[in-house]
Amino acid sequence: MSRTKTKAFGLGVLRKDAEEKVTGQARYADDLPDSDVLHGVIVTSSQAHARIVSVNKSRALSAAGVRAVVTGYDCPKLTGDPIADRPIIALDKVRYAGEPVAIVIADELYQAMAAALLVEIHYDVLPGVQSPSLAFATSAPLVHPNLGRYHWTDEANPKSGTNVATHIRIYKGHPVEMWARCDMTVECHVSFPQAHHAAMETRCVIAEVLPRGEIEITSSTQSPYSIPGLIADTFDVRESDVRVHVPFVGGGFGGKSSLYIEPLAVAASKAVGGRKVKIRCTREQDMMTLPGHIGLESTIRLGASRDGRILVADITYWFDCGGYSDRGVIVTRAAAQDCTGPYRIDNVLCNAYSMYTNHPPTTSYRGFGHPEQTLVMERAMDELAKKLAVDPLQFRMQNAIRPGDTTPTQTKLTRSSVGNLPECLTRLQQRLGWQGAVVEDIPSGLRAKGIAAVWKTSSTPPNASSGAVVLLDRDGRVTLVCGVVEIGQGTKTALAQMVAEVFRMGPEAVDVVFEVDTKVHPEHWKTVASRGTLLGGNAAVRAAKDAVRQLAQTAAVVLRCNPEDVEIEDGFASCRHREQHIPIGELSRGYVFPDGTAVGRMVVGRGSYTIEGVKSIDFETGQGVPGPEWTIAASGVEIEYFPHDFSYRVIRAVTVVDAGAVANSELALGQVKGAMNMGLSLASREGFVYDASGRVTNGQLRVYPIHRYGDQPFYEVDFVLTPHHSAPFGVRGLGEHGLIGMPAALANALTLATGVEVNQLPMTPELLWRLRGGRWDAPD
Numbered sequence: 001m002s003r004t005k006t007k008a009f010g011l012g013v014l015r016k017d018a019e020e021k022v023t024g025q026a027r028y029a030d031d032l033p034d035s036d037v038l039h040g041v042i043v044t045s046s047q048a049h050a051r052i053v054s055v056n057k058s059r060a061l062s063a064a065g066v067r068a069v070v071t072g073y074d075c076p077k078l079t080g081d082p083i084a085d086r087p088i089i090a091l092d093k094v095r096y097a098g099e100p101v102a103i104v105i106a107d108e109l110y111q112a113m114a115a116a117l118l119v120e121i122h123y124d125v126l127p128g129v130q131s132p133s134l135a136f137a138t139s140a141p142l143v144h145p146n147l148g149r150y151h152w153t154d155e156a157n158p159k160s161g162t163n164v165a166t167h168i169r170i171y172k173g174h175p176v177e178m179w180a181r182c183d184m185t186v187e188c189h190v191s192f193p194q195a196h197h198a199a200m201e202t203r204c205v206i207a208e209v210l211p212r213g214e215i216e217i218t219s220s221t222q223s224p225y226s227i228p229g230l231i232a233d234t235f236d237v238r239e240s241d242v243r244v245h246v247p248f249v250g251g252g253f254g255g256k257s258s259l260y261i262e263p264l265a266v267a268a269s270k271a272v273g274g275r276k277v278k279i280r281c282t283r284e285q286d287m288m289t290l291p292g293h294i295g296l297e298s299t300i301r302l303g304a305s306r307d308g309r310i311l312v313a314d315i316t317y318w319f320d321c322g323g324y325s326d327r328g329v330i331v332t333r334a335a336a337q338d339c340t341g342p343y344r345i346d347n348v349l350c351n352a353y354s355m356y357t358n359h360p361p362t363t364s365y366r367g368f369g370h371p372e373q374t375l376v377m378e379r380a381m382d383e384l385a386k387k388l389a390v391d392p393l394q395f396r397m398q399n400a401i402r403p404g405d406t407t408p409t410q411t412k413l414t415r416s417s418v419g420n421l422p423e424c425l426t427r428l429q430q431r432l433g434w435q436g437a438v439v440e441d442i443p444s445g446l447r448a449k450g451i452a453a454v455w456k457t458s459s460t461p462p463n464a465s466s467g468a469v470v471l472l473d474r475d476g477r478v479t480l481v482c483g484v485v486e487i488g489q490g491t492k493t494a495l496a497q498m499v500a501e502v503f504r505m506g507p508e509a510v511d512v513v514f515e516v517d518t519k520v521h522p523e524h525w526k527t528v529a530s531r532g533t534l535l536g537g538n539a540a541v542r543a544a545k546d547a548v549r550q551l552a553q554t555a556a557v558v559l560r561c562n563p564e565d566v567e568i569e570d571g572f573a574s575c576r577h578r579e580q581h582i583p584i585g586e587l588s589r590g591y592v593f594p595d596g597t598a599v600g601r602m603v604v605g606r607g608s609y610t611i612e613g614v615k616s617i618d619f620e621t622g623q624g625v626p627g628p629e630w631t632i633a634a635s636g637v638e639i640e641y642f643p644h645d646f647s648y649r650v651i652r653a654v655t656v657v658d659a660g661a662v663a664n665s666e667l668a669l670g671q672v673k674g675a676m677n678m679g680l681s682l683a684s685r686e687g688f689v690y691d692a693s694g695r696v697t698n699g700q701l702r703v704y705p706i707h708r709y710g711d712q713p714f715y716e717v718d719f720v721l722t723p724h725h726s727a728p729f730g731v732r733g734l735g736e737h738g739l740i741g742m743p744a745a746l747a748n749a750l751t752l753a754t755g756v757e758v759n760q761l762p763m764t765p766e767l768l769w770r771l772r773g774g775r776w777d778a779p780d
Contacts, residue, residue: 201250530733679742
């Protein structure tokens with residue numbers, strides 16, 4: 001039997017969940033039957049920073065159908081990871097407009113909504129902090145005066161008596177002395193506001209406290225295995241008494257990795273004697289109450305020699321993590337650890353601050369600090385190339401990071417860990433038709449192109465792990481069970497293809513269990529950071545190999561050969577030197593001979609994997625190993641700009657990713673193109689607008705204009721294949737990388753077309769008008 005042709009891995013097969021989703025049979029958290037469910041509605045703060053003088057719930061309690069009203073005093077424990085800085089419901093003060101101040105529980109949703117309007121809250125308004133740079137000032141009001149009394153893990157580095165939720169310093173080489181040797185320097189200031197994930201499904205949780213104290217939770221989450229620990233700490237119960245179910249999740253993009261409403265639902269259930277309570281967020285609450293995309297203000301200086309070699313970088317980030325730190329402190333670290341982009345720079349100083357403000361809290365967002373870091377770095381790269389009078393692409397090629405170089409955290413890179421940026425840039429040049437930083441005249445406007453180079457590693461803890469079980473049915477079908485959450489990314493289909501490849505069978509013969517049940521399914525760290533194929537893939541492949549090994553041992557007895565000579569393919573076991581073929585289903589529970597004797601055992605494949613080689617970053621030196629590999633990409637856009645009204649349109653977008661290997665060609669294309677769309681939408685039109693007190697004024701989709709149909713350019717994607725040796729089949733994470741470079745490439749194209757530096761997001765026509773001095777150039 002030939003072993004050269006792939007059976008499953010790399011094929012563009014249909015997703016395992018496709019039929020359920022396109023026919024409407026797929027069930028999400030809010031779709032589950034609710035005949036015996038009470039409904040919780042969150043009452044939120046109208047003020048961004050204020051003391052809570054009183055909460056009067058008497059009118060709400062007397063309303064029809066109302067069972068209870070819960071306030072912060074009913075559950076005063078602080079929660080949060082890695083800093084426990086947040087009460088699940090506001091206590092004493094509110095720190096952003098939209099913060100939960102009460103929960104109303106009623107028989108029907110409409111009753112809870114009506115009663116929520118009857119909760120009377122009186123505030124004493126406090127001075128607010130409306131930007132991360134202002135929060136950094138020594139005279140700024142303190143969002144958390146008691147910061148020094150909070151508990152935090154070693155993933156955070158807060159500064160008591162300030163608004164600094166974390167500070168990380170990257171120091172490499174001689175970044176102070178090296179400026180004297182620079183022939184050319186540039187400095188750029190880059191900023192953008194917080195934004196919304198805009199997943200199709202808003203967050204929803206159902207919680208029930210059973211009579212014996214066990215807690216059942218159904219949640220639309222990316223982090224089911226983190227919930228039991230959170231609930232145990234918050235409500236003083238045993239972690240083993242908390243069971244979490246996750247059905248299909250309607251998108252997440254990192255937003256559903258934070259655990260915000262799960263404790264609210266448990267508190268609501270406890271308030272009504274343990275009955276099931278559902279809390280489903282409205283779109284407005286999803287945008288303004290729950291964590292969103294982080295904001296940033298940044299300054300960068302680059303210095304280079306006359307021949308174009310970058311000598312030194314000095315970068316400062318002030319991230320806007322909002323009223324509570326949540327994952328914003330980890331996003332800050334992620335940006336810092338890759339601050340230079342995919343370039344060799346031997347002298348680096350980076351100070352990254354995660355700042356408390358009176359804006360909504362923030363969390364993971366597709367790219368996890370890297371769209372932000374990339375925009376900062378790539379704008380400076382283009383400005384430095386302009387000053388050196390060199391082609392921006394060739395400038396990037398000259399300084400591209402390569403095997404043997406070191407990262408900002410001083411991790412030495414190999415071909416396996418870093419891939420091939422020069423090849424990505426070469427293919428981008430070909431596909432985009434790049435001929436330098438040129439502007440072409442078109443009717444009524446100008447055409448220009450912009451490029452960006454991208455890299456990203458994960459920010460996983462050193463013990464991030466995943467487990468998998470592979471079961472074999474009597475009819476020869478294989479079932480994969482693992483804790484990866486299906487949020488729309490198609491990972492479980494890719495994992496099924498990996499398992500099928502180990503069994504040397506078609507992917508249609510492998511089933512996957514989509515629902516996650518933390519009590520019975522092997523744990524998977526979190527479905528974030530493009531780690532599904534590395535962590536879950538390694539676990540699944542090991543489980544499949546374990547099952548195949550068990551089959552081979554039993555088949556060897558039946559076929560009278562060595563286990564090493566047994567081949568498993570197309571659902572049969574055979575020996576290289578015998579004609580007999582045994583269906584693997586007949587071996588799944590041991591094999592019974594014609595005389596009634598049996599041999600072997602039930603086949604249950606087990607596999608697990610813990611991330612390798614990761615070392616925590618030192619907050620003072622910046623040294624460490626943040627991840628096992630970096631995925632490299634190169635991005636470009638072509639735009640048409642119309643100076644008479646400052647409008648523009650993206651007509652083409654290109655991304656070349658070093659994917660290592662591609663598990664499913666169609667899924668990979670969809671992932672990268674979808675990410676590119678998300679990046680262009682974020683860059684061109686998205687971002688929260690605040691009033692003078694810090695309230696979000698565009699917290700509805702009708703005034704928050706994400707990309708719609710008809711807004712899309714033509715997308716092109718190409719894959720370079722440099723294997724990562726620690727990953728199954730050599731794959732690298734690629735779910736985020738199509739997004740990361742789009743804002744930077746668009747900013748570089750618009751800078752070229754408009755003649756002014758475009759360093760702010762969102763890049764709307766109004767922004768371009770303002771950057772041009774607020775003047776209108778009439779067409780000829």
